[in-house]
Amino acid sequence: MIKCTNCIGDRLFNSKNSKYCYDATNLEDCCYITNSDFIKDSYDVNFFIKSERCYEGLSLPNSYNTFFSIVCWDNRDVYYSDHCFDSSNLFGCIGMRKSSYCVLNKQYKPEEYNQLLEKIIGHMKSTGEWGEFFPVKLSPFGYNESTAPDYFPLTKEEAVKGGFRWAGRTSGLFGKETITWDRIPQQIDKVDDSIVKEILICEKCKKNFRILLQELNFYRKIRIPLPRHCPDCRHGERLAKRNPRKLWPRKCQCAGEKSENSVYQNTAKHSHGNNSCTNEFETSYSPDRKEIVYCESCYNSEIV
Structure with missing residues (x-):
């Protein structure tokens, strides 16, 4: 985290008062935010930019007071809607643009809309539906076809038990x-342009993939061999090098003059002197990893 105050998460920048957020910048008073920028007073949202007072949504840029919605841009006061743009005061709408005071894509007068909205919300509260995102049974995709396993891997049994679909075979x-790897040169300068006409096989998952000409030229430029894994497997390998979106409670491993395992010798005096640091915190570095983890105070003493 860089330039953050009172924040918990990982890969956060220029944020304050935000908890359990990841891969985000310029957050203020938020919780459970990912892949977003310039967000205020929002909770449990993903892929947002310049939005405020939003809850449980996906891809709601430039939105205000928008709840339980998907891919709704430049809106305000929108509930349970999908792919609506430049609109306000919508409930349960799909594909609306520059519209206001609509329920299930039907236009109402403002006073009629407000009365109907109050009635609908009251009914949903009585059935326990209000306040929750669309149920997973409405998803047309299997859990293993989505990006969810990138961050929250589940077995088929775990996913099905949780109510998710599971695709028998991913797309x-x-x-x-059309060609095997023993016929493809390992040296990139010996691979000719005809390779872009071939269908390759991933050595990891056995899925077929192809090489684009622009891609081939890039490999030639930086002088690396052709990838033997498909794009999906390469994506997974890159993600595996990042810390997971999970936090573990840890205790500072500073033991006074050196780390607890004696591998690292401190270069400066710390506030706790020669005694072990007692600070506890949450971190995306799990306890079974080999890295030495210091609290913020001890870390800053070593690098500032």
């Missing part, structure tokens, strides 16, 4: 390769 082409 992609299999068994249609």
Whole structure:
């Protein structure tokens, strides 16, 4: 975290008073935010920019007071809607643009809309539906077809138990390769342009994939061999190098003059002197990792 005050999470920048947020910048008074920028007073949202007072949503840029919605841009006072743009005062709408005071895509007068909205919310509260995002049973995709396993991996049994669908076979082409790896040179300068016409096979998941000409030229430029894994597997390998979106309670490993495992020798005096630091905190570095983890105070004493 860089330039953050009173924040908990990982890869946060220029934020304050935000808890359990990841890969985000310029947050203020937020919780459970990911992949977002310039967000205020929002909770449990993903892929947002310049939005305020939003709750449980996905891709709601430039929105205000928008709840339980998906891909709704430049809106305000929108509930349970999908792919609506430049609109306000919508409930349960899909594909609306520059519209106001609509329920299930039907236009109402403002006073009629407000009365109907109050009635609908009252009914949803009585059934326990109000306040929750769309149920997972409405998703047309299997859990293993989405990006969810990138951050929250589940087995088929765990996903099905949680109410998610599970695709028997994820999308992609299999068994249609036109060339085997033993016929492809390992040196990139020996690979000719005809490779872009071939269908390759991933050595990891066996899915077929192809090489684009622009991609081939890039590999030639930086002089690296062709990838033997498909784009999906390469994406997973890159994600595996990042810390997970999970926090563990840890105790500072500073033991006074050195780290607890004696691997690192401190270069400066710390506030706790020669005694072990007693600070506890949450971190995305799990206890079974080899890195030495210091609290913020001890870390700053070493680098500032």
